[in-house]
Amino acid sequence: MAARLTVWYMQIVASLTDPAQAAAAQAQGAQIIELRFDLMDGDPVEMVRQCKKRCALPVIATLRSAQEGGRYFGSPEEWAQKIAPVIPFVDYVDVEQPFAREAGPVIAAGRAIIASHHEAQMMPLHVLFVLEQELRAYGDIPKIIVTPNNEDDLIDLIAFTRAAKKPICTGVMGSSFRYARAILPLFGSEFVYCHTGVPTAEGQYSVEEFVALAKLLA
Numbered sequence: 001m002a003a004r005l006t007v008w009y010m011q012i013v014a015s016l017t018d019p020a021q022a023a024a025a026q027a028q029g030a031q032i033i034e035l036r037f038d039l040m041d042g043d044p045v046e047m048v049r050q051c052k053k054r055c056a057l058p059v060i061a062t063l064r065s066a067q068e069g070g071r072y073f074g075s076p077e078e079w080a081q082k083i084a085p086v087i088p089f090v091d092y093v094d095v096e097q098p099f100a101r102e103a104g105p106v107i108a109a110g111r112a113i114i115a116s117h118h119e120a121q122m123m124p125l126h127v128l129f130v131l132e133q134e135l136r137a138y139g140d141i142p143k144i145i146v147t148p149n150n151e152d153d154l155i156d157l158i159a160f161t162r163a164a165k166k167p168i169c170t171g172v173m174g175s176s177f178r179y180a181r182a183i184l185p186l187f188g189s190e191f192v193y194c195h196t197g198v199p200t201a202e203g204q205y206s207v208e209e210f211v212a213l214a215k216l217l218a
Contacts (some may be wrong), residue, residue, distance in 0.1 A: 007053050008028075009071070009190075010185035010189065010190065010191070010192060010214065011031045011032055011190060011191050011192075012029060012030050012031050012032070012192055012194055012195050012207060012211065012214070013030065013031070013032045013033070013034050013060065013190075013192065013193045013194065014026075014033050014034065014041070014057075014170065014174065014189045014194055014195070014207050014209055014216065015034040015036055015062075015193045015194065015195055015200040015201070015204070016031035016033060016035055016041070016051075016195075016196065016198075016200075017036055017039045017040055017088070017168070017198050018174075018198070019035065019048070019054065020053075020054065020090055020194045021048040021049045021050035021114060021197065021198075022050075022051045022055040022057070023054040023055055024055055024056040024167050024196050024197075025057070025196045025207055026054075026055040026056070026182060028196065028206075028207040028208045028211065029207055029208070029210075029211035030057060030194070030196075030207045032043060032049055032057055032058050032059070032091075032092075032191070033055065033057045033058070033059045033060065033062060033096075034059075034060040034062050034193065034200075035047055035048065035051060035059060035060070035061060035090075036062050036064060036070070037061065037062065037063045037072075037083075037086075038062070038063050038064045038065075038070040038071045038072040039064075039070070039071060039200060041112070042147045043082075043083050043085055043143045044061070044086045045089060047057070048061070048086050048089045048090060049089070051106065052089070053159065055067075055167045057094045058091035058092065059089075059090045059091055059092070060090065060091070060092040060093070060094055060095075060114060061083060061086045061090040061092070061093045061094065062085070062094040063079055063083055063094075063098075064094070064095065064118075065079075065083055065096055065098070065099075066099070066201045068096055068116070068117070068118035069118050069173065069201065070085065071085050074144065076098060076099045076101065076102050077102070078101070078103060079099050080102035080105070082118075083102075083150060084105060085107055085157075087105060087111055087192050088109060090114070091111065091112065092112045092141075093106045093111050093113055093114070093170060094116050094143070095113050095114070095115055095138070095139060096116050096118075097115065097116070097119065097134065097135060099115050100115070100138045100139075102157065103138050103139070106213070107138075112141065113139035113140050113141070114137065114139060114140070114141050114143050114191075115135035115136065115138055115139020115140070115141065115142050115143065115145075116135070116139075116143040116145070117131060117135060117142075117144055118145040118146075118173060119144075119147065119173075120132070120147050120148045121146070121147050121149070122146050122147060122148050122149055122153040122156070122157070122171060123146060124156075125156050125159065125160055126180075127142075127161045127169050128144065128156075128157075128164075129144075129160070129164070131144060132164055132165070132168065136165070140167070141167045141168070141169055141190060141191075142164075142168055142169065143169040143170075143191070144160075144168075144169070144170050145169075145170070145171045145172065145173055146170075146171075146172060146173065147172065147173045147174055147201065148172060148176070148180070154172075154177055155172060157180070157184070158171070158180075158183065158187050159182065161184050161187045161189050162187040162188055164188070165191070166188055167190040168188060168190060169189055169191045170184050170189045171193065172184075172185060172203070173201070173202070173203075173205055174202050175203035175209065176203075178203040178205075181193075181204070181205060181210075182205070182210070182213050182217065185214075186217060192205075193209070194206055194209070196205045
């Protein structure tokens, strides 16, 4: 029964590189839109406006750094300057741990913070719990994405997800353990990031695929 409730409250995030995809994402079953500004050209504010014209879903603003798998190469101060104009128009802002000192304007605007950390390796369980506390100190929803090396690592990630304070978002990088993206929501991961035709990360399911998986697992 607990697993059923967890899947039911999980939210499917459509991670987009083009705001024109927002209508399709909503129609396919997405519940939140993520705009990956590091993968898009143009005025971010106009992109948010275009997105909101096409759908009624909440929007996450993300400017993912190269160190964590994205294409933003600037400093934390430059990150803050780039993200500032869109803060009034979105519902969530993804703030990576190195940018935590720049979270003040997001907090002042009353927007929810997804406090994120992406790691190209697995971390020991005790380190995951410390990281969760560090992310929760400035954010509303910690997002911890790791790269398991084997099944034992994945079991540890599942155990962490189950035991961590909620809300929590966990996931994996790469395609080796792609199925973990479907399993982690069973144990309490808040969001699952999907695509609508153009993946923003290796191993992502499409929104349509994940909607079908969620129905099978519920």
